Amino acid sequence: MTTGSVSPRRADTRRNHERILVAAAASLADTGEVSFNAIAKQAGVGVGTVYRHFPTPEALILAVYRREVRHIVEVVPVLLGKHPPDKALRLWVTDHVAHYMMTKKGLADALRTATAFRGELPGDAYEDMLGAVGKMLEANVAAGTVRPGLTPVLVMRGLGGLLWLDPDGDWRRDAASLADLLWHGMAAQPG
Amino acid sequence: MTTGSVSPRRADTRRNHERILVAAAASLADTGEVSFNAIAKQAGVGVGTVYRHFPTPEALILAVYRREVRHIVEVVPVLLGKHPPDKALRLWVTDHVAHYMMTKKGLADALRTATAFRGELPGDAYEDMLGAVGKMLEANVAAGTVRPGLTPVLVMRGLGGLLWLDPDGDWRRDAASLADLLWHGMAAQPG
């Protein structure tokens, strides 16, 4: 009922939902702020409506970046198809996960605070990400490049460090370092 | 002028500082809340005074847990004295860093949101922690247990996952797993 994948009975509801998303996207791109009141005015709806559609700022931000999150998840099979599993994993971390994190204003912040309320990640973004990590793990274990027994949750925790990359610094390099560190930790054989 | 290590000119200032810390500690231990108004009333000072001493909730929480943070940092040489460097590192992560994180209400939350404002970590807590990690790294590199070239910042990012441990779950085990994963990633030799 909140994050927008459902299609509610009434047409105006859908319309409002869309309007709010547009306004929020504009606000995020512009100032990086997500003031519900401001967004409501901008979208031409009441504040209550905004809150009804998105109970928390995190939910709103994640909805705005839903496309991006979905892309991160869906690109996994593609990468696995094009590259050997070990390379796919690295590419995924640096060019997709880190990339969107650094590129989309407020995404990293939102995730950081969203996950503050343990497991209450709005939508199914968290499960989706876990699934993606799981796929990467599986493929690598099957290929013999990663030792078995690692859980997606554990690896996700390791990747959590990506949230603290500096968008104004050399985050690409830093992400690669972290991926490298974790890779060594996961690897089946030394190297 | 904020985090309490300084000793301001006026006596009442010091007194207020102390009072606020006591009230905040009580509030944290009790409800886990850090409402500035409530703390001001409880401490018998004006809200303005609280804000003057601690500009953000994070600053206040970190000040309350300053002792703990200091302990985490100071225990490093002790551990290095008592144990071989590799064991010292693991013990440190699980029994000290993770331990305080899970044990002190709101510490992990505070750190998570505090670090949201990149590098604006109040006080010198961040530098202290970096130093501690650096010491651990050095000792291990010297002992040949960890490959050289790793930066404290990188390792800290890896440890960042500790912030998402579940205080109500088996965090001790999870912390050990993460330490293990990172350890493999840092290790000089396979195993």
Next chain:
DNA sequence: GAGGCTAGCGGATTACAATCCGCTTGGCAA
């Protein structure tokens, strides 16, 4: 010990977030 000076106080005030409920209006049945 008295007086001046300013650091620091306190809480009234302002700004903002979030809720809640009476009203509107789209959807559906007859």
Next chain:
DNA sequence: TTGCCAAGCGGATTGTAATCCGCTAGCCTC
């Protein structure tokens, strides 16, 4: 097509955070 029903709306209202400035009182000089 009309009328009924409730899903959904909007913004007045309430609660809380954060600021700001006139005043108090600690410190230092003489």
